[in-house]
Amino acid sequence: MKAALLLALALLAPQDPQDPQEDARRSGFETMSPALQAMQRDDATNPAWLWVENGRALWRERGCVRCHGEAEQSMRGVAARYPAWDGRLQRPLTLAQRIQHEGPVLAADSEELLSLAAYVGLQSRGLPIAPPADVRLDPHRKRGRALFEKRVGQLNLSCAQCHDQRAGEKLGGALIPQAHPTGYPLYRLEWQSLGSLTRRLRNCTAGVRAEPFDDSALVDLELYLMERAAGMKIDTPAVRP
Numbered sequence: 001m002k003a004a005l006l007l008a009l010a011l012l013a014p015q016d017p018q019d020p021q022e023d024a025r026r027s028g029f030e031t032m033s034p035a036l037q038a039m040q041r042d043d044a045t046n047p048a049w050l051w052v053e054n055g056r057a058l059w060r061e062r063g064c065v066r067c068h069g070e071a072e073q074s075m076r077g078v079a080a081r082y083p084a085w086d087g088r089l090q091r092p093l094t095l096a097q098r099i100q101h102e103g104p105v106l107a108a109d110s111e112e113l114l115s116l117a118a119y120v121g122l123q124s125r126g127l128p129i130a131p132p133a134d135v136r137l138d139p140h141r142k143r144g145r146a147l148f149e150k151r152v153g154q155l156n157l158s159c160a161q162c163h164d165q166r167a168g169e170k171l172g173g174a175l176i177p178q179a180h181p182t183g184y185p186l187y188r189l190e191w192q193s194l195g196s197l198t199r200r201l202r203n204c205t206a207g208v209r210a211e212p213f214d215d216s217a218l219v220d221l222e223l224y225l226m227e228r229a230a231g232m233k234i235d236t237p238a239v240r241p
Contacts, residue, residue, distance in 0.1 A: 027182045027232060028240050031168075031175055036189075040239040048118060048187035048237030051111070051194045055119025058112055062103050071123055079124040080234055083223045085136045092140050092219050095120065096185075096196060114185050114194045121185065121236030129182065129234060131227045144224030147217060153210030159221075174241070180229040181222065183238020190241065197222055 029037060039045050058064075059071055068074040082095035093101070096117045100106050106113040131137075148159045162171075163179035170176070184197040191199075198218050205212050213221065 025180060025229070025232060026178055027180050027235065028177045029183065029235050029238060031177060032239075032241065036239055036241065040235070046187070046237065046239060048185075048194055048239060051115040051118045051185070051187075052122055052237055054111070055115035055117070058116050059119060062116075064102070064116075071120060075120045075123040077124055077127055077130070079121040079236060080127050080130045081132055083137075083219055083226065084132050085134050091216070092137055092223060094198070094219055094222055096198070097219070109196055109199060114196065117185050117196070118194060118237045121234065124234045125236055127234050128231045129226055129229050131223070131230055137223060140220045141223045141227055143217070144220035144222070144227075147213065147221050148224055148228075152205065153208035155208045157208045159204065179225070180232055181225045182229060182232050183235045183240070186236070186238035186240055188240050194237070197225075 029040060032040075039047075043049050056071075064071070079095055082098065083092045084098075085091075086093045086098070086101075089101075096108070096113055099113060099116050099120070100108070106116075131141075151158045151161075159179065162176055166176050167178040168176065181197050184200075185194050187194050188200075201218055201221060202212055
């Protein structure tokens with residue numbers, strides 16, 4: 001509650017809006033302490049690597065290798081292109097949802113799903129985010145942007161107010177990030193676990209005391225966030241405070 005009140009008061013102060021254009025955008029990695037950056041860089045100390053190794057094993061146990069071959073070749077660049085349109089379901093899917101629809105169904109945000117998503121995401125590490133140029137996604141991206149800019153909840157706040165207008169400032173001693181989804185799924189020290197972007201978005205809506213978005217809205221919001229971060233480099237599996 002204290003953090004929510006601090007946020008509301010901060011957003012009432014005079015603003016100097018910043019537009020996170022390409023030359024001004026900063027990933028969460030760039031704003032972390034040198035110690036946390038070193039933790040992420042070193043695969044031996046990055047706690048997310050436990051999930052990566054589990055995902056590597058699951059790639060074979062679930063038979064992914066039979067259809068897709070070795071992930072190091074077949075999955076390179078895949079995470080940079082999601083969410084993407086699914087022709088069979090006639091709707092966009094996130095990378096995690098795509099994995100869910102391959103083979104035996106995995107529960108959302110389960111250890112197995114997070115592990116596979118981290119392993120697949122690793123294959124795109126260092127590559128630029130490249131949202132698909134698919135006109136079928138355009139209405140969904142538009143809706144995602146509207147959700148990003150819409151004031152919601154009892155605090156009547158929008159994502160844009162924090163992550164565009166107040167990015168780089170402090171809230172309760174913590175830096176407000178620009179919220180670029182370059183590292184998901186990522187290990188968050190606050191969670192002491194690996195977590196998805198969907199989990200983070202749900203945390204944010206709870207923080208402003210808003211009704212949770214439904215699954216389709218969360219996919220649309222992720223589509224817009226990836227478009228907003230286009231060209232930035234994937235750093236999965238990331239570490240964040």
